[in-house]
Amino acid sequence: MPDSIPIEVSGTSSPHPSTPQRDHYDVLVVGAGPSGAVATKELAQAGFSVVCLEQGDWAQRxxxxxxxxxxxxxxxxxxxPNPNVRRRPGDYPxxxxxxxxxxxxxxxxxxGTVIYAGHWAPFVPSDFRTRTLDGVGDDWPLSWEELLPFYNRIADEIGVSGLDGDPAYPDSLTYPLPPLPIGRIGMKAAQGLDAMGWHWWPAANSIASKPWRHQNACVRRGTCLTGCPEGAKGSFDLTHWPDAVKAGAELITGARVREVTVNDRGLATGAAWVDRSGTERHTTADVVIVCANGIGTPRLLKISSSKRFPDGLANSSGLVGRRLMMHPLVIATAIYEDPLESWLGPAGQSVVSMEFFESDPSRGFRRGAKWQIMPSGGPLGLRAGYANSTVEAAWGDNFHRSLDRTFGHTVEWSAEVEDLPMDSNRVELSSTVFDDSGLPAPEIHYRLDDNTHRNLEFNAERLKEAMAASGALEHSEPILMRDAGWHIMGTARMGDDPSSSVVDKWGRSHDVDNLFIFDSSIFxxxxxSNPTATIASLALRNVERLIASRTQQAVPA
Known part of the structure; x- marks a missing residue:
């Protein structure tokens, strides 16, 4: 285990301070996920005093x-993955x-990278121009080409394994490590996709195929969704936080931020927070960066209301919490005669298909879907996939007969579809549910629109065609998964016009000059495509701009 990885702790000891070591910081970051990790590391390495407040903890290997x-x-x-089920100390309902x-x-x-599958899927150029190209959504205030160098740098920092040259992307997108094996499941899926004449490519994953920086090589256990015991997966606690701490950043865990504070000039002054013992604290800084994810960020901004900001901090546009997007997912399991070793990892994507990614008006909807081929896991994982079976079919002797027939012979086919932004899909503050610090819980209002339903139905039919073409003996009916909201985006969107966006193209609040948002809420x-590559790349781009323009930055003192 590399020396820079957090040591195991026992009792009440900790390898990191439980309280800030300074009275005041150049920058305070809220949230230690991908965007917070990238921002904090870059700031610390540039010589800034920086503290990050994280309500959860270090996950020990x-x-x-x-x-x-x-x-x-x-x-x-x-x-x-659902915090309402998991209920760890850092979670909120x-x-x-x-x-x-x-x-x-x-x-x-x-x-979320601690328990993500490691899918690495940069956006494509058309994703930044949906209004111009397809008449839906809005164009981003930056282009894919502007983000490209940051995509490549982040891929290098977290050890992405992939094969260059995917025709779904421009040739300039590159990966530092060779791809992981696609395995027998990938070969089986590729046969079906070839038979249909549809695009496929070996998937890129933020999992090291050979030792890289802080990471060990993947041994293909397929347990990525519950943390990587080998230290091969590119989770940001492993890839970025050791370097950030080494550079002098302070990371305070068990710190639940209850308010971003402001002064009478309308500038952010820091954060009021509650530690794990329930003690109220306040930490001041010249600049505040919120990286609390697409639900936690609008929740915090709404909680941080004041006489000056009665509708929530940075919310003059009224868009804080609105335009929530979560990537609906349709999934099916195919059974094959051939043994496929379908318990082998990685747990995420083996093969991807972008055949139906771009808009085609003849399909009756706008935008499209990304397909991924995934292993079906171990015996209990497979059993969970057939949870709708009758009692007679699922238990007793029938269970064992079914397991003999299916274990190692199944492949998961899935398609995640683009979610268009709608004001009605939103994050509000609950008036009846509170976390253990007494703060109002987020309340989610989210419904699929007709375009999304048509997109899902179209891709479900194509999945069935591909499974049949790949030689499946049978397959389950593709279903919309309720527990699929991994990708939480859009609730504090960026834009050039303060009346229709929360932050500018660099993540700076239109309303509060020294408040920034760097997470997926600004999408x-x-x-x-899965958003982590874009989250981290945007954070790197935006924090470099903040560092370069530091002499022009407004500060409260």
Missing amino acids: SEFRGATPEWELTAQRDWH IDASDSDMNPLMYNGVGG VTSSS
């Missing part, structure tokens, strides 16, 4: 049970009773 016999028994209890999907997230150092549209 010994907590990841993927290398133990009891892994499947504990996975859905200790590492469930989310009222999703008025939502078609459950939002999924992880609060802790590294954010204008959602693409149908």
